[in-house]
Amino acid sequence: MPEGHTIHRLARLHHRRYRGQQLAVSSPQGRFVAERLDGQYFTRAEAWGKHLLHHYDSGDMVHIHLGLYGKFSDVKAPMPPPVGQVRLRIEGDDHGGDLRGPTACEMFTPEDLDALVARLGPDPLRKDADPDKAFARIHKSRRPLGAMLMDQKVIAGIGNVYRAEVLFRANVHPMRPGTAVDHRVWQKMWDDTVELMDVGVRRGKIITIRSEDDHGTPGMRGRPRSYVYRRGGEPCRICGNTILGEVMEGRNLFWCPSCQPD
Incomplete structure (x- = not known):
């Protein structure tokens, strides 16, 4: 399982890649409801311990936990057709990424985030x-x-x-x-x-x-x-x-x- 520094590094990468951009968001695998995010503007990414959070201009949030097998690719746009079991695909102006095999990929509310933070210890x-x-x-x-x-x-x-x-x-x-x-x-x-x-x-x-x-x-x-x-x-x-x-x-x-x- 990735340690916390890997998730923070990924959050910084996504923040740099996508901040302020209108993203194409989809779930080729069909196991995540991505339609409401498609076309929204990405505002920021952050990490809490081993948890990754994507924030959108509507206030929508996506919570991702890679677990043991999850990986998020980073490729230049335009992206090729998806291969394999892609839970989440995001694509911005210049880059995109496919998420495969996460333990969690789900919509989050502010209350969900508060509950997550409440059960976590401090993040160094x-x-x-x-x-x-x-x-x-x-x-x-x-x-x-x-x-x-x-x-x-x-x-x-x-x-x-x-x-x-x-x-x-x-x-x-x-x-x-x-x-x-x-x-x-x-x-x-x-x-x-x-x-x-x-x-x-x-x-x-x-x-x-x-x-x-x-x-x-x-x-x-x-x-x-x-x-x-x-x-x-x-x-x-x-x-x-x-x-x-x-x-x-x-x-x-x-x-x-x-x-x-x-």
Whole structure:
């Protein structure tokens, strides 16, 4: 599933591509009622965590959640005939895009948006995010911090990669209960998350290794450029000890037992 920086990057792309343009909107697959949007002016796109929102001049909104398999193409106009199961097609003056395989593609009301925002934690990529809102939920729970970082009700947008890497960079064990996380440590983690995810939006990829630690890994071509993510059984880039891995609440988790002590 795309992490939050991917959705914010997509929102910025759509905002740049289509803002102020009268769009041709259709649903070649027929599973989305697109007729009311066809010919409307696109006003803006935004992201809340892993949720993408398109706004039109009538006040209509489209909510999109890519889920595990969803993808939104970006092609130059005029677009060729649709191929395959296209849930939503939008076409502006110079560019267009086809949405395939999303978990959600639906019309939204202001009340729907309010309800979505109410159930999400703060999004590190939004300027109005309040990290103390997340800390309040974390600090009153004995649930492992590694699990709560993946809970969109606690923090919106963090996925498996950022979860593992931010914990490592903060030298925090993923099993540490929320009640044992003090505010200073949390603020450091939040600030680091904001910085890393902002890099992800600008660069279009996740970059978590500090330049002074990025010496390469001989014989590991094609392996993730990460501290711990997907590096179970390999030597830690910092201390050389073996990276551990296990499944936490259905998702693979990685950490260094030396750099991230209990």
